[in-house]
Amino acid sequence: MIITVDAPDIYRPGIDDVVRVFYPGCTIKTGNPDIGADIKLNIMVDVQQPYLLARGQLKSEAGESGHLEQSQLKHGINERHEARRLARLVVFRLLEKFTHGQPSPWGIMTGIRPAKVVHRLLDEGFTASEVKAKLADEFAVTPDKAELVTGIALFQRHYLADEPSCSHKVGVYIGIPFCPSRCLYCSFPAYPRDKHRQWLAPFVDALLREIEATGRALRSNPLSVSLSCIYIGGGTPTCLEPAQLDAVLASANRHLRTADTTEFTVEGGRPETLTAEIIGICQAAGVDRLSINPQTMQNRTLQAVGRQHTVSDVVLAMERARTAGFATINMDVIAGLPGETVKDMRDTMEQITVLRPENLSLHTLAVKKASRLRWEVSKQPMPSATETAAMMEIARHRAQMQGMLPYYMYRQKNTLGNQENIGYTLPGHECLYNIMTIEESHTVLGLGAGAGSKYLRPDGVYINQFNPKEPWLYIKRLDEVIKKKETGLDEATKKV
Numbered sequence: 001m002i003i004t005v006d007a008p009d010i011y012r013p014g015i016d017d018v019v020r021v022f023y024p025g026c027t028i029k030t031g032n033p034d035i036g037a038d039i040k041l042n043i044m045v046d047v048q049q050p051y052l053l054a055r056g057q058l059k060s061e062a063g064e065s066g067h068l069e070q071s072q073l074k075h076g077i078n079e080r081h082e083a084r085r086l087a088r089l090v091v092f093r094l095l096e097k098f099t100h101g102q103p104s105p106w107g108i109m110t111g112i113r114p115a116k117v118v119h120r121l122l123d124e125g126f127t128a129s130e131v132k133a134k135l136a137d138e139f140a141v142t143p144d145k146a147e148l149v150t151g152i153a154l155f156q157r158h159y160l161a162d163e164p165s166c167s168h169k170v171g172v173y174i175g176i177p178f179c180p181s182r183c184l185y186c187s188f189p190a191y192p193r194d195k196h197r198q199w200l201a202p203f204v205d206a207l208l209r210e211i212e213a214t215g216r217a218l219r220s221n222p223l224s225v226s227l228s229c230i231y232i233g234g235g236t237p238t239c240l241e242p243a244q245l246d247a248v249l250a251s252a253n254r255h256l257r258t259a260d261t262t263e264f265t266v267e268g269g270r271p272e273t274l275t276a277e278i279i280g281i282c283q284a285a286g287v288d289r290l291s292i293n294p295q296t297m298q299n300r301t302l303q304a305v306g307r308q309h310t311v312s313d314v315v316l317a318m319e320r321a322r323t324a325g326f327a328t329i330n331m332d333v334i335a336g337l338p339g340e341t342v343k344d345m346r347d348t349m350e351q352i353t354v355l356r357p358e359n360l361s362l363h364t365l366a367v368k369k370a371s372r373l374r375w376e377v378s379k380q381p382m383p384s385a386t387e388t389a390a391m392m393e394i395a396r397h398r399a400q401m402q403g404m405l406p407y408y409m410y411r412q413k414n415t416l417g418n419q420e421n422i423g424y425t426l427p428g429h430e431c432l433y434n435i436m437t438i439e440e441s442h443t444v445l446g447l448g449a450g451a452g453s454k455y456l457r458p459d460g461v462y463i464n465q466f467n468p469k470e471p472w473l474y475i476k477r478l479d480e481v482i483k484k485k486e487t488g489l490d491e492a493t494k495k496v
Helices: 009-022 079-099 114-123 128-139 143-156 164-168 197-220 242-255 276-284 299-304 311-324 342-355 373-379 385-401 432-438 471-476 478-493
Strands: 002-006 027-030 039-048 051-060 063-072 169-176 226-234 263-267 289-291 329-335 359-364 405-410 421-425 443-448 452-456 462-466
Touching: 002 009, 009 027, 009 039, 009 079, 039 079, 051 079, 063 079, 079 128, 114 128, 114 143, 114 405, 128 143, 143 405, 169 197, 169 242, 169 432, 197 242, 197 443, 197 471, 197 478, 226 242, 226 432, 242 276, 263 432, 276 311, 289 359, 311 329, 311 342, 329 342, 329 385, 342 385, 359 385, 385 421, 405 432, 432 443, 443 478, 452 478, 462 478, 471 478
Parallel strands: 002 027, 002 039, 169 226, 169 443, 226 263, 263 289, 289 329, 329 359
Antiparallel strands: 039 051, 051 063, 359 421, 405 421, 443 452, 452 462
């Protein structure tokens, strides 16, 4: 399908995102009367005091229709942001009328962090009820999703207080870019361990240098930066050799961890890597949050997507972690895996319930460019949008029955049914790192291959830096990586 859009360039990215919500595989071209198109959209935004007006027109072989949205220009309103919102909303309403449906429960909220909008509205003095109404009216969000994201934002307010020391609190992410194998849906920088084994030892040596240098930079910062949490992810950190993982944890404790560090997570994503020895190393190092990620409790699906563990491995890993004394365990589940049904999700959640994790991270399958699934999706028996939504509801209900609350969420492009990724927690077990990262409330330093750093300056401006994804390039450019991190940290904590 070809869709042409005639609109000012400033509005095009948001408009194009909305169009792809309705027509994911379409070709979008700049509006031109000479271009043959299935749908032609014309969008205009202008000011007629005291209102900002957005007009839209849709033409197709079936005829044409128009729509108008307006917003009053009150004191303090960001006119540019409001104009972009209106342009997106006009397109959404036109296509909603044309298709006789609403393909996304999130309406025009196509960005990664919907809760940010809620936080902004709460900061402006709107009540929770008013926020939910605005999400429905001004962003075309369905009532259930408005309720969900508003509740999450209210939960997070305690952790996102606007205090003077906020910019001096940081988190650290340590990325281990190796896995036992590469899953069908994976798009992360994760290299099969056995195929790239020659890079494990050199990578760990380089990582230890970066950890030490980062700790030195944190300690020497004149504004007394406070390290709140450490998160070791990947990849699969626990696929390292035991001595290598022990060295990484010991270095993090020696050079990074302080009395202010209240959370230390290790992503033990592949249950088959969580041997008694590996779990013992984590426990001895003071790791207090462990992630054990089954993704599904259906053995046939695990085999189909390229994971090298079974349901029995998940159960055994949980037993070992409990025996070692871990009080906070997270489990990841993916809704929408190829070949899975609503019945499969119900069975998976029943089995997860028996294991009683303190955290549940519920992801919607996203078909990403860097994954093998993107090239095979047409050959895979993918669940429908309706089935995926039902799977999410089953997981939500089960989490609620366990006394869990939703505490963070984010969205991705190309998810089945335009659903979200959401974290549930038992009260008192919420992951601070997840909140800090998703809501971009603090500086987070990324160490290791493929890790990203996000520096939050006191004036609210973000500075992004990324380490090389390939282990060999990370090793080669380590001095440059360390220097950039030192410069970024200075920039994030200087007075403005």
